[in-house]
Amino acid sequence: MTANEPRNLLSVRGYSGGFKTPSGFKNVLDDVSFGLRESAMTAIVGETGSGKTLLALSMMGLTASTFVKTKGTIEYAGDDISTYDDRAYRQIRGGEFAMAFQDARAALNPVISVGKQLIDACRAHRRVSAAQARDIAEEMLRKVHVPEPAQRMRQFPHEFSGGMAQRVLLALALICQPKLLILDEPTTGLDVTIQADIMELIVDLVSSSGMTACLITHDLGVVAETCDDVVVMFRGKVRETGPCAQVLQHPADHYTQQLLRSSRFEELSA
């Protein structure tokens, strides 16, 4: 691929930041650099506290007000979006960037029907009539394999199982046909058979639409089976990046090696 070198949809360069606390400034992200290749699925892996979720929120412009960027850029479409204010971000967030959160039932509004949440999201970014939005919403639910979508639209999040709620969240993220989809631990807390179904669905949707996706997870098995590229994080630093096959089969970094050993139970004596 010399003539058509795939370019990055989004590039994070030297990104650093942290939180102001009563006991002083606490640095959390330290000189983070990586790119999200267009139409590829990139995983960000790391253990609790490695800064992977904060990084996702930084890309979405959703960091808490106590977070302070100290250095670096996040480049998208020729712009440094890390300098955007809320107003500017609202132009891309939801429309061009979408995110699916970890606990799907908690991420949905419990007092608004699932159908209305989908229709609202659709009409916020696309110029369609209410009736058209309803049709799009129903079609979206069908696409994420929610059975009987017309009936399900009238229901509320508590009437959905964890797996079905995660499908709704995916529909919600995809209804505006985003260019970038960020998935924060989309299958954590789901049973393995449901996890396998949801990951298959995500891979199908991403590859059929040509979307760029970023999967945040701690499960190297999921990464190996679904992603193209991987970014390994530890204590706010990027330890290793590269194609999944290379990083997972021939890790160069000491921490990546250790993480793989733990995942394969190699340190157990029995």
Place this chain on the structure above:
Amino acid sequence: MNSPKSHGPALNVVGLRKEFRVKRGGRARTLVAVDSVSIDVHPGETVALVGESGSGKSTVARCIVRLIDPTKGAVAVHGRDMVRMTHRELSQAYGDVQMVFQDPNSSLNPRMTARQILTEPLRLHTDMNKSARNARAAELLSMVGLGKEHLDRYPAELSGGQRQRIGIARAIAVSPKVLLLDEPTASLDVSVRGQVLEILHQLQQQQQMAYLFISHDLDVVRRISDRVMVMYLGAIVESGSTEEIFSHPTHPYTKALLSAVPQIDPDERRERFRLEGEIPSPFDVGAGCRLDNRCPLVQPSCRAERPVLAAVSPTHEVACPVVLNVERIAQAV
């Protein structure tokens, strides 16, 4: 792997059944959460109970230690019947059977220090004096890889992995014969998970405890158990040695479960064995096989009669006549 001792099983569960009365739409209905579950665990042996959420595996553990009372069935710990014990007898029996809970954040009292948490069972179950109890608490901490400096810390001052180790230390304080482990590593990072599993292994080697290990993490189960029992909607659908279950899964549900586990190494990957839809409500289980509406191998006979466990090999049982027939033909050829 350890050979069973001549004294018989440390934990013996026969025909355990638990029903809940649930009000639904104005009328009370009976939900069968656990149905005829039988388990033997021998000293020094680890038996894993695996299944997805709602399969009833935690309910089994709770019935064994009588946190809830079983509707029917017998539970014997070290030959003593737990089901008919009075509360006074039961509190004595807790010297023989202990439990490690899934979430160390909610199973440790936030207002007690590690020292208080660890000395309380010693006060209740042994006649140690105060200094002996304190010495034992320090010893327990070192057994789980923590130091004396952790003795006077509160749970909030410890990390998740350290808290789970306190939970394990509390459970082994009275040297129980049977340890029930309810997803002890589910909330831990992989690096910490390895440490905790290693500690459990060392303790079992030293004290020949019988472990009933409840988990949905099949990678962990494969690494640490001698035998595996697979639960679906309250019943055991397959049981066998770890080797047989993982290399030769026979029940359609076991196949679906194992083939769904994501693998880092391409060689380990299995072709997906798919079931229809999701686990149904336990109210909607018919008279036949619990898997009838999801199973690709379903036959009309599956809906008529509930399958019972039958032998595939001397150490491998499965509750599915359809696959059992296939197995028998394969073995005959």
